[in-house]
Amino acid sequence: MRRRRGLRGVDQPVCGAGAGVSEVLVASGWGERKDEFQRALLSWFWRARRDLPWRGVGDPYATWVSEIMLQQTQVITVIDYFQRWMARFPDVQSLAAADEEEVLEQWSGLGYYRRARFLHRAAKVVVDEHGGAIPSTLEGLRRLPGVGPYTAGAIASIAFGLPAPIVDGNVIRVFARLFAIAGDPRSTANQKIFWELAEALVDRNKPGDFNEALMELGARVCAPRSPACLLCPVREYCAGFASGEPEALPEVARRSAVKPMRALTVVVHRRGTSGRDMLVGPREAGGLLAGMLEFPTVEREGTRWPELDEVASLLGMPIVAEEVGEVTHIFSHRRLQTRMYAAEIDAPVTVAEERWRWVPELELGQAAISALTRKIYERWKTSEPV
Structure with missing residues (x-):
């Protein structure tokens, strides 16, 4: 295990494949400070969060639609699409009743069209098999077409208040820097670490806000290049900031040839x-x-x-x-x-x-x-x- 010089002169580990979440937390020396970390992150989020049309609406369907649209798509692009979509398909019943061509018309220009098809198919499943009620458990959500671990965790935590973990690109970047996790972030071993960290750290009282805060932090502060570390509400917990080289993490994975x-x-x-x-x-x-x-x-x-x-x-x-x-x-x-x-x-x-x-x-x-x-x-x- 390599080491970086950490905050206040404390050596902090650079964890890689093979390290479990317990080792990461214990070796990082701040596992017992989890409550402080949660409070700092949530306080920043409540103060600085963006006013987005899918936030605070209390509608699992709206949360679901927004999370599908936000996959590999920037927030600024999604806003208009989300508002048009909700005007045309305000609930799961109206989406299930639409034909595929109309669904694709509403999605046109957003890209990754399999997302729209899966959303349409899943809406039919919700109406036909669940009486129009979106499942409120991780297991039930995962059985819907096109709903993977991230989307299920996002809906469960944001819409239903369940302490479910989420891991997306923003969360990976935040965790890789917080805990100096080395190696390919897409590797099976590191993915396991990221998910275990997400489960260990999620706030049990405000899981939806906490998960949104992690994603917001990655999108607006802990950026891939030139992260705004001096504005980060949790920089004192971050091994990447302590090292002076936050941009070195996560390590860039080799891309497949186009x-x-x-x-x-x-x-x-x-x-x-x-x-x-x-x-x-x-x-x-x-x-x-x-x-x-x-x-x-x-x-x-x-x-x-x-x-x-x-x-x-x-x-x-x-x-x-x-x-x-x-x-x-x-x-x-x-x-x-x-x-x-x-x-x-x-x-x-x-x-x-x-x-x-x-x-x-x-x-x-x-x-x-x-x-x-x-x-x-x-x-x-x-x-x-x-």
Whole structure:
């Protein structure tokens, strides 16, 4: 075990894989100061917390929706989506009764669309199997589609007041610095430590506020770069601050290589009764952005480009198209380059495949299209002759 020079000259351990939570707390020398730590963190949170539309509403459904939306998405982005979502689906019954396309329309642009599908499926389970009442136990929440340990812990603690632990990226960063936990934060051993710490430290009287305070601290103070240590309400407990190198933790995990992909898409349009109509259809199930509407597109892994004839086969009709540009879109593990073509066809022409349908251009912005399709559409508009 390596050591860092800690606060007030006390050596503090740099814990790594293999260390249990008891060892971390005892070796850190502040296990008995847990109550002080909780009070300091909660006092700061009650004084400095942001006024967010899902806070303090006393609605488990609103908590659930917000936690799903906040996964891998910044708070500032989620606020507007959450408010629109709650206006359209104010309760679990209205969400369960909606069709998937409408759900995806409300989610459009937020990304990671599996979250919306899981939320929709889980709402149906709540209505069909629980009489519309969201389960109030960790075990019951975990049985809902798309609800993992973090989401279950967040709902249980915030909405139902249960002393349930939570661990997300912000909490990992806070704990890694507080206790100088070395090694890959995603490793099985370190994940076990983080969850055990979360369970040991959660305030039994105010578990929801405590968990929100941990996340708020990580988001606003204990940032990945240039953490605001001098503003931190719990810096006296932090081994990272004591070391003078808080940014060294958590250690940066090696990322997987981003895989290349190539695609060819054709923006097919025609003159409609009230302007232009755009030809779109749902992406195939099981892949990236499954079910979202897109222009006729052929994709493949690797660096070989699809051919225009492949899109014609997809539509079941011949097309004459002009190349208009190229866009690049980065997914978490893939880099997709798309060659764009445009084709205007005569209004009487129909498409052979039932998958495709015409959508008025004025309605395209409200349709269930992904950020990628939106990017292609905007790029195509700039390529049009004035």
